[in-house]
Amino acid sequence: MRRGALRVTLSKRLLDLGLALLLLVVGMPLLLGLAGLILLRDGRPVLYLSERMTTPQRGFLLWKFRTMRPDGADRGVSGGDKADRITRTGHFLRRYRLDELPQLWNILRGDISFVGPRPPLRRYVEMFPELYAQVLRQRPGVTGLATLAFHRTEERLLAPCRNADQTEAVYCRRCVPRKARLDLIYARRRSLCYDLRLIAATVIRRIPLN
Numbered sequence: 001m002r003r004g005a006l007r008v009t010l011s012k013r014l015l016d017l018g019l020a021l022l023l024l025v026v027g028m029p030l031l032l033g034l035a036g037l038i039l040l041r042d043g044r045p046v047l048y049l050s051e052r053m054t055t056p057q058r059g060f061l062l063w064k065f066r067t068m069r070p071d072g073a074d075r076g077v078s079g080g081d082k083a084d085r086i087t088r089t090g091h092f093l094r095r096y097r098l099d100e101l102p103q104l105w106n107i108l109r110g111d112i113s114f115v116g117p118r119p120p121l122r123r124y125v126e127m128f129p130e131l132y133a134q135v136l137r138q139r140p141g142v143t144g145l146a147t148l149a150f151h152r153t154e155e156r157l158l159a160p161c162r163n164a165d166q167t168e169a170v171y172c173r174r175c176v177p178r179k180a181r182l183d184l185i186y187a188r189r190r191s192l193c194y195d196l197r198l199i200a201a202t203v204i205r206r207i208p209l210n
Contacts, residue, residue: 048065
């Protein structure tokens with residue numbers, strides 16, 4: 001690894017650790033409050049654990065607050081076919097991305113960073129091995145360029161899907177390649193300052209304007 005790239009990687013990891021620890025200390029009452037709310041209104045489990053890939057070969061369990069009613073046959077990404085499973089609490093959590101707060105644990109473990117490509121499911125890494133071999137050269141993240149630029153478009157594309165096969169087809173054909181292009185643009189621009197800009201942009205666009 002080149003010296004400049006190593007310096008960026010070390011700086012990025014220090015930023016991840018410092019910011020994650022700060023948010024855990026400051027946000028612990030919120031985390032406990034949300035966990036209690038889910039337990040009271042929706043029951044167990046409070047957390048949703050999903051295998052994602054941090055490299056093309058290594059998976060990990062991504063932590064999120066549960067926002068859907070459990071379904072043992074669940075597979076693939078969420079489209080319109082899963083909309084009726086989202087709980088009332090889940091709608092609120094998703095609107096403000098509060099369901100992703102438990103991922104602070106994943107950041108501390110080093111599974112993901114604050115900024116990077118969203119960690120994919122194993123099925124998509126196996127379906128597009130050459131593409132994800134490039135994308136996952138960067139540590140996955142909670143937010144990133146593709147998340148900011150494409151998230152709402154992805155939701156709009158997947159919302160009309162009425163079954164898992166439709167969702168899979170639309171996601172693979174129209175979402176995976178476009179998100180990968182954005183992730184590779186991020187890889188070329190990657191720097192500590194750019195990460196801070198993306199974190200700030202994520203916070204700003206999640207503040208309600210009405």
